[in-house]
Amino acid sequence: MKISIIGIGKVGSTISFVIAKDGLASELVLYNRTREIAHAEALDIQQAVALTPHRLLVRDGDIEDTAKSDIIILAVSAPMTKEMKSRAELLLSNTQIMLSLIPLLVRHSPQAIFINVSNPVDALTYQIWQIARQHSKQIHWQQVIGTGTLIDSARFRDLLASQLGIHPADINAYILGEHGDGQFAALSSAMCGGEFIDANPLRQQMVEDAKQSAWTIFQTKGYTNYTVSLAVELIVRSIVEDLRSTLPVSVSIDGYCNVYSCCLSVPCVIGRQGIHRRLETQLNERETLAFQNCAHVIQQQIQFCQSQIAHPY
Structure with missing residues (x-):
């Protein structure tokens, strides 16, 4: 390899x-x-x-x-x-x-x-x-x-784990959408041991705390490197060993939540061929709107960038 x-x-x-x-x-x-x-x-x-x-x-x-x-x-x-x-x-x-x-x-x-x-x-x-x-x-x-929201999901699960008293690996909860301000937790489908995790205001605040933690680290160190490195290691290991792990990563979106022409994070099955499947998490109305809002932000970024490039590809 x-x-x-x-x-x-x-x-x-x-x-x-x-x-x-x-x-x-x-x-x-x-x-x-x-x-x-x-x-x-x-x-x-x-x-x-x-x-x-x-x-x-x-x-x-x-x-x-x-x-x-x-x-x-x-x-x-x-x-x-x-x-x-x-x-x-x-x-x-x-x-x-x-x-x-x-x-x-x-x-x-x-x-x-x-x-x-x-x-x-x-x-x-x-x-x-x-x-x-x-x-x-x-x-x-x-x-x-x-790498997308794999990093954000890890930060979110770490906060949930402390509050629930459960190991982060046993918590099935994803941050989806963009790796940025519009990211959101798909709490309507978040579970642990078959039990749904209540989407109360405390859990919603954890999303903001997880998001802010990256900037806290960056403002002090000038970079973040440990979490992202282990996130990459998870992706690489799943490819090398063909594990078919399900990880929230940023990939081309083609119709999910009626979104096209951008990359956003959704749970994906990763193996030797790369992305084997994009999993379409069942989102509630609020979460679907949040995903579409993320798409709008990313599409605007892409369009602006392409308009500034002298020799488009």
């Missing part, structure tokens, strides 16, 4: 370490604009692997060295300053970055599954999918995945 990671900053380097530590690849290629950084991280991680039971090759490389990758993780981004108020402010610059990278990556690895970590994850994942399909007829929507 060959995995390439594009962008070796705080997030990309942490993802690289987690994947290597867990032995999820036989070959791990680290690509960064400043190759010296990728080389140093690759050397450090390769030496750390000696303390694990796994055998794998960790190396830095150029885009050509990512050829025949099974999975490509996109963690490259323009800088996000603490003055930014929204992830959407990165969309135009990050789309320009993807316009330079995706055609080359697709050319060298047309069968690869792309996992996008970069923000704004929903609109950017849609842009990546559109760029990729213009440069390869072999790539399908199932191969393009954004």
Whole structure:
């Protein structure tokens, strides 16, 4: 299993370490604009692997060295300053970055599954999918995945677990929609042990607390890296081991809740082929409207970005 990671900053380097530590690849290629950084991280991680039971090759490389990758993780981004108020402010610059990278990556690895970590994850994942399909007829929507609300769902379940006194893994509750201000909890279908979780005001406030926690971390550290790295590890493991795990990730939406032409998070079955199924969670009227509102926001972001690009794809 060959995995390439594009962008070796705080997030990309942490993802690289987690994947290597867990032995999820036989070959791990680290690509960064400043190759010296990728080389140093690759050397450090390769030496750390000696303390694990796994055998794998960790190396830095150029885009050509990512050829025949099974999975490509996109963690490259323009800088996000603490003055930014929204992830959407990165969309135009990050789309320009993807316009330079995706055609080359697709050319060298047309069968690869792309996992996008970069923000704004929903609109950017849609842009990546559109760029990729213009440069390869072999790539399908199932191969393009954004981390989406998998991270937000983990934060929400952590808060629920503390309040309910139940382990987070035993709670079946999803944050859906956008990885942003419009995200919502599908509490009408949230369960634990076959028992519905009451959608009381306290649980609704937990959604806001989970959402705010990311900004609290960002304003202090300047980035978030641990939760997103383990979220990526979950996706990668489900692909590598063909686990068919159900995870809320950002994918192309084609008719769910009458939504089209954008990427949003819904529960998806993930395995060796990427997305095996999009599951259509039964939402109540309020939740359906929230999902449609998320779509409207993301579609506006996409349309504005595409209007600003001099050479559309």
